[in-house]
Amino acid sequence: MIKTAVIGVGNMGSKYASILQDGLVDGMELAALTRVKDQYKELLSRSFEAGVQVFETADKLFDAVEKGELSIDAVVIATPHYTHEEIAVRAFKNGLKVLCDKPSGVYSRQARIMEEAADESGKVFSMVFNQRTLPIYIRLKEIVSSGKYGALKRVNWVVTDWYRPEQYYKSSSWHATWEKDGGGVLLNQCPHNLDLLQWICGNPVRVQGFCHEGRFHDIEVEDDVTAYMEWDNGATGTFITSTGDAPGINRLEISLEEALIVCEKGVIKIGELEPEMGGKEADYRQTSTDLFPKDNRNLERDTAG
């Protein structure tokens, strides 16, 4: 069993601790906790009774590890963003595995330092990208990667369903600040979507972004983003997000050489080129003598997510 400490038991940390407490992760057990917020003490009372050690801070936990008073194999980091780097680096120095909540840090420099520390230790380092486990994205990744429909032509992802009221930003002193949060909707909500985008479609080679800071909220960081992207094969795309749209949209359109894929509301719709197009769009484009062909809208086949 991998004895695991959850560092930072707030909104997300309490979820991770509770999952471990309930034995829902094969091979992992809850061994220690830090910074347990009052409102989560009842949720985790069984662990306290079972003798799971609780520390005031991550520093005190690592002190105990270094003195041989605590034996753990891994840490799950769920503290404010600006502390991720320091905690991860100290964990790696102690030979621990690290699972870190997104984002890796407030600056890209912090992410690099964490990666270097992980490489040096040889221990497993992973970020929490839980949306990669959603069946719909696994299936989408399979479809795009299979090559059945050819290369990427276009990607448009409108993900404006991350609505947040003012109170969300006011609920903690570090949220929505450049210094401690590192950004707004791109750093807080969209790491999942940006990770899925590069996982499914590959990394774009050029990006131009249009960010608006405090457009919908009284915050200094961005809450509205439109990004234009280009891939090295010439594919183009947009990524549009905000925390101020209501109702919002979560719709991912992926245009491949031989099909259009639309992922929305838990359903993948695939529009394949119809037989009259000869199967290959590039061939059809060169040979067709119909000046105004009807657009092909065969989007009937749904693939449940």
Added chain:
Amino acid sequence: MIKTAVIGVGNMGSKYASILQDGLVDGMELAALTRVKDQYKELLSRSFEAGVQVFETADKLFDAVEKGELSIDAVVIATPHYTHEEIAVRAFKNGLKVLCDKPSGVYSRQARIMEEAADESGKVFSMVFNQRTLPIYIRLKEIVSSGKYGALKRVNWVVTDWYRPEQYYKSSSWHATWEKDGGGVLLNQCPHNLDLLQWICGNPVRVQGFCHEGRFHDIEVEDDVTAYMEWDNGATGTFITSTGDAPGINRLEISLEEALIVCEKGVIKIGELEPEMGGKEADYRQTSTDLFPKDNRNLERDTAG
């Protein structure tokens, strides 16, 4: 009756002439034609029999007007783009009304010259934006303009259903050239969409475009465009088009302060803010203490187009 000459009877001109021949436009009658392509002679044979005059060129038609040999009140211009300006200006000089197929010209300078000539003559000058007569866009314009749902927040229009094969571009010597066509998908296919966009949502004050020339076809002009736009009230938007996507999409998303409107496949869907949001998103955003409110996706009410 407005006696009308159709100047340039090719693909579009033959449609206009045929509509007039069939008496489908109240108050207008077909009086003359120029440059009738062989393949449209049978279609218009009734007009020839009825004595509608046919001229080899627009110049010869205007010569006849100036000599008093032909009496007309208006011209419909459906010639190649680079000739629109000269024909329109000569029509206005002869006191004729002008209905001109889009685009107005190859350069914006040509459009200005045409407008000046129209102003000087005091005669009606209009472009053919036939999509403004589609019930779905009339309804959309009414909904947005009514103010019922507040100001514009975001517009995304993906209009990639303008698919054209190579033969379309090879079918005439002037198509898809900078000099005589003036551009690609933006000048040829999208004037309708760009006109509807500014008609329904108002003109953006800033635009940044990403155009790819000859991405899908062997042409020198753009066949792939992504544009980012900003309106003076802070609203943002994208406009994405190409003639190389198959299957393509035609989907217009308009986010207003109190509703999301999606226009696709002949249907308008309106997602209104639900009562628990208190009717006004701005009020809800300020007062809600729910940190992670469920996004409001009431998109049930369809408005037939």
